[in-house]
Amino acid sequence: MSDTAADQPKRPRQSRTGLTATGARKASAKSARSRAREFALQALYQHLVGRNDATSIDLFTRDLSGFHKADAAHYDALLHGCITTAQYMDDLITPQLDRKMAEISPIEHAVMWIGVYEFQHCPDVPWRVVINECIELAKEFGGTDGHKYVNGVLNGLAPQLRAAEVEADKAAGKAG
Template structure:
């Protein structure tokens, strides 16, 4: 059974995928998704935080991701890009969520929505980003 947080991340990926492709207003995209089956089981507060945080801070999040990528963000699949943006946002702004949970959730969502081996790429990128953003947490976790 999926947790409410997992559902919020899945719906956030769908919203951000559409936002990346169409550049439509995030609020309109979110309003449309609210009628999707299963949305009522999602953590609405986390969903809102993810979509609003990513759409408002996409430039800064892309800048954080850039050194961890092997290509420009424009060349990423929109699903991988959306998942990476969410992962970067959570690593930066939700330090109460352990870095391993952020990475695992991103990998699992990419397995569901992304290409065949996209999850491997997402895992590697977020692992490098976590090493930069959560070095102290990683150090303590390895003890």
């Protein structure tokens, strides 16, 4: 018997689900909007931790590798919108928390800002997509179980900020 490649058993093909071993999406599977959220998250982190102003953060972030693949308009809206309305968003988020805002990781804090901002200003993004995108951000950049916390907070806010859409989904679920 020969030991040629033809004699060897074939290995199953690798799954091409677009996920890494940790369950996060591979860079090649990310949309321009998902990339915009990632850059906005990094920028908002700089704002929360370093107290840097939006203009400085924006200039720095636009020079980062891969920014050209992001939806720049969505990034702009998230960065400037979240910083401008930070106190208002914190006022919405705080009742959903089981601890003080100061005890929330800056990553999870910024992810929740992105979720609240999109709930309020991006009606073209379905509420479930907003939550899923925020969970992905928290999985990729946050602490071990931070995504679960973000999920709970945003799921608590969705009925308030996207009432009609959430109700329509519930009605469709009951009918289907």
